Amino acid sequence: MVQGIDSMAKTTATRGRELDRAGLSDEQLVAMLRNMLLQRQLDNRGFQLNRQGKIPFALGSEGHEAVQSGAAMAFKRGADALVPYYRDLGLALGVGMTPFEILSSLFARVTDRSMGRQFPNHYTNHDLGVLSISSIIAAHCTHAVGVAAAFKYRGESGRAVICSNGEGATSQGEWHESVNYAAVHGLPIVFLVQNNEWAISTPQDMQMKVANVADKAPGYGLPGVVTDGFSPIATYKTMSEALERARTGGGPTIVEAKCYRFLSHSTDDDDRTYRSREVIEERRKLDPVPRFEQVLIEAGVIDEARAKQLKQEVLRETNEATDSAEAQPYPAPETLYTNVVAGDHRPWQEFES
Amino acid sequence: MTATAQQQTGTTVMTNVEAVRTTLHDALVRDDRVLIMGEDVGARGNVFLITKGFLEEFGAERIIDTPLAEASIVGVAIGMAMEGLRPIAEIQFADFIYPAFNQIVGEAAKTRYRSNGDYTCPLVIRTPYGGGVRGALSHSVSIEALFYHVPGLTIVAPSTPADIKGLLNAAIECPDPVLFLEHKKTYRSVKGEVPAGYYTIPIGKADVKKAGTDATVVSYGYNLHQALDAANRLESEGISVEVVDLRSIRPMDKTTILESVRKTRKLLIIHEDNKFGGIGAEISAMVAEEALFDLDAPVRRLAGPDVPAMGYAAPLEDEFMTSTDEMVEAMRELAKF
Numbered sequence: 001m002v003q004g005i006d007s008m009a010k011t012t013a014t015r016g017r018e019l020d021r022a023g024l025s026d027e028q029l030v031a032m033l034r035n036m037l038l039q040r041q042l043d044n045r046g047f048q049l050n051r052q053g054k055i056p057f058a059l060g061s062e063g064h065e066a067v068q069s070g071a072a073m074a075f076k077r078g079a080d081a082l083v084p085y086y087r088d089l090g091l092a093l094g095v096g097m098t099p100f101e102i103l104s105s106l107f108a109r110v111t112d113r114s115m116g117r118q119f120p121n122h123y124t125n126h127d128l129g130v131l132s133i134s135s136i137i138a139a140h141c142t143h144a145v146g147v148a149a150a151f152k153y154r155g156e157s158g159r160a161v162i163c164s165n166g167e168g169a170t171s172q173g174e175w176h177e178s179v180n181y182a183a184v185h186g187l188p189i190v191f192l193v194q195n196n197e198w199a200i201s202t203p204q205d206m207q208m209k210v211a212n213v214a215d216k217a218p219g220y221g222l223p224g225v226v227t228d229g230f231s232p233i234a235t236y237k238t239m240s241e242a243l244e245r246a247r248t249g250g251g252p253t254i255v256e257a258k259c260y261r262f263l264s265h266s267t268d269d270d271d272r273t274y275r276s277r278e279v280i281e282e283r284r285k286l287d288p289v290p291r292f293e294q295v296l297i298e299a300g301v302i303d304e305a306r307a308k309q310l311k312q313e314v315l316r317e318t319n320e321a322t323d324s325a326e327a328q329p330y331p332a333p334e335t336l337y338t339n340v341v342a343g344d345h346r347p348w349q350e351f352e353s
Numbered sequence: 354m355t356a357t358a359q360q361q362t363g364t365t366v367m368t369n370v371e372a373v374r375t376t377l378h379d380a381l382v383r384d385d386r387v388l389i390m391g392e393d394v395g396a397r398g399n400v401f402l403i404t405k406g407f408l409e410e411f412g413a414e415r416i417i418d419t420p421l422a423e424a425s426i427v428g429v430a431i432g433m434a435m436e437g438l439r440p441i442a443e444i445q446f447a448d449f450i451y452p453a454f455n456q457i458v459g460e461a462a463k464t465r466y467r468s469n470g471d472y473t474c475p476l477v478i479r480t481p482y483g484g485g486v487r488g489a490l491s492h493s494v495s496i497e498a499l500f501y502h503v504p505g506l507t508i509v510a511p512s513t514p515a516d517i518k519g520l521l522n523a524a525i526e527c528p529d530p531v532l533f534l535e536h537k538k539t540y541r542s543v544k545g546e547v548p549a550g551y552y553t554i555p556i557g558k559a560d561v562k563k564a565g566t567d568a569t570v571v572s573y574g575y576n577l578h579q580a581l582d583a584a585n586r587l588e589s590e591g592i593s594v595e596v597v598d599l600r601s602i603r604p605m606d607k608t609t610i611l612e613s614v615r616k617t618r619k620l621l622i623i624h625e626d627n628k629f630g631g632i633g634a635e636i637s638a639m640v641a642e643e644a645l646f647d648l649d650a651p652v653r654r655l656a657g658p659d660v661p662a663m664g665y666a667a668p669l670e671d672e673f674m675t676s677t678d679e680m681v682e683a684m685r686e687l688a689k690f
């Protein structure tokens with residue numbers, strides 16, 4: 001009953017040269033591929049560093065590259081806000097965060113925006129409109145709605161929010177409350193649900209009775225769209241339509257991007273205990289990264305040499321970011337005590353008497 | 354009415370509930386980043402009529418009737434605050450704050466910290482708390498001890514109209530999240546002079562509401578007013594009790610408490626919230642650490658009993674609440690110790 005990426009891919013697989021580019025220029029298409037390659041490279045780097053004992057934790061996003069590069073391409077820099085979740089490496093990169101920021105966070109160095117406080121993958125960048133998040137599943141969705149409410153309140157049309165999470169998160173009360181609130185108040189927000197079929201070890205059909213997260217949308221009086229999360233172009237198209245509707249006063253949309261989690265949940269998880277290798281191998285055949293590379297080659301947007309060059313570039317970028325982040329110092333222990341509240345934080349106040 | 358047209362001098366006598374109302378009103382006039390959001394704050398004007406007429410005056414964009422869901426009332430307000438607005442979120446009764454616990458403790462209180470100041474959360478959460486109004490199990494609770502453990506959160510509980518105005522203004526100015534507690538039994542039963550014009554009272558500063566020499570009482574909320582009555586009754590017996598109104602629960606005022614205790618050498622803490630793990634425990638520990646040898650008697654606490662809630666039946670509520678007579682008795686014993 002549950003529809004995964006395999007059935008999606010059968011219907012929306014790009015057919016050779018008939019590339020539906022959804023209005024994207026060659027440059028944009030290459031930028032999307034580059035973002036996907038960089039994401040894959042940085043993902044691998046995290047796992048490598050973890051195996052080398054250099055970082056305590058890493059969490060991969062393999063299988064999410066296409067949806068995230070497509071969604072990031074639909075994001076309007078300097079106007080829109082992104083309220084991401086921990087698997088959004090590609091979205092974070094795609095809206096302007098740098099490999100150095102990512103590596104600084106993995107290494108927990110002072111150059112990380114949170115100065116080594118946050119767990120890896122908990123992006124924040126106020127300048128880019130990337131909201132700080134906690135690890136509490138779906139808590140951030142309410143904040144995304146608040147940002148959208150602020151845009152609307154200030155009459156800032158032309159701005160919208162991407163609120164991102166997995167399909168498991170849609171079981172949370174706060175996801176429901178967020179969608180309902182945004183629907184009632186007609187807010188400029190897109191709820192992007194990256195359905196990778198798993199929430200750690202819990203499959204989709206143990207989370208919900210409906211086949212698609214998007215099927216929940218009518219219950220909120222909202223449009224719900226299922227998109228091929230293995231195709232950056234399909235996701236771009238769906239997301240840009242939904243974001244444009246939001247920016248022009250048309251209210252929220254639930255966008256469900258079908259994708260797949262190729263790796264274990266994180267370095268602390270072993271998915272061999274709960275899912276079959278065969279299914280993963282089946283899904284791997286649809287791996288969106290080599291697939292999109294092939295699509296662009298077949299469509300004549302890039303050639304093999306350019307593809308190779310892109311891969312070398314992102315490897316070099318990743319190596320450089322790794323070296324320079326690793327060379328940074330750890331935050332000083334005294335920084336533990338700062339930024340609790342504005343100014344000096346003392347639970348017991350003393351006054352001149 | 355604009356801020357400049359406001360009368361800048363003199364005082365007006367008003368109740369606690371009127372103080373909340375006029376302070377909110379003036380904040381809305383003063384700063385268009387201020388919004389009020391919660392259940393039934395619009396057309397109904399809040400269940401205690403605190404925001405009555407605001408919808409007509411400020412519009413539905415600023416006086417927001419939210420869906421009936423506390424986690425998102427606070428969560429959406431957090432997002433607004435992170436995006437630069439100054440939302441004032443209302444939880445209709447403190448008893449209904451539990452669904453928002455995660456948003457307050459896990460999110461609001463940690464926003465500045467986890468982003469190392471990249472994002473902040475200038476948010477006020479107002480809520481009526483406390484018993485004595487026959488509110489039974491789920492309309493009488495005190496919640497301060499559940500939250501005062503949490504760094505990053507500021508908690509104030511003023512008990513007089515003048516303090517409400519000054520501390521609510523300070524809470525709205527505060528660049529971090531503030532839990533603003535209003536004892537509902539004092540809403541209409543407590544009246545007082547309120548200075549005109551805009552002013553703030555520093556968060557974290559207690560106030561000596563009655564000077565005395567024989568014992569110190571630290572309290573807040575409805576209990577504060579009972580403690581003042583009790584202390585006044587004891588004057589005729591020649592017993593002089595100093596009453597310190599805590600006003601702020603996090604942070605708390607060490608200086609005022611220690612100065613008073615060092616003077617009277619005796620301390621009684623009174624609060625309605627449960628005794629075990631309550632505010633009084635932290636004050637007792639602080640005084641033991643800082644001033645044990647200045648004490649002439651063991652620290653005493655009068656507080657809510659260790660039961661989940663006060664009952665609906667009058668005898669059950671009365672049994673839970675500390676009576677003024679009990680306070681008189683405790684103060685007398687302590688003074689004579």
Ligand SMILES: Cc1ncc(C[n+]2csc(CCOP(=O)(O)OP(=O)(O)O)c2C)c(N)n1
Nearest residue numbers: 087135136137166167168169196198199200
């Ligand atoms: C409130 C809460 N409960 C449990 C967890 C532990 N947890 C972290 S990720 C996760 C699964 C989330 O699955 P999904 O939303 O589908 O996103 P995915 O990881 O698949 O991208 C769980 C249970 C958590 N972080 N927060």
Ligand SMILES: [Mg+2]
Nearest residue numbers: 166167198199
């Ligand atoms: Mg999932």
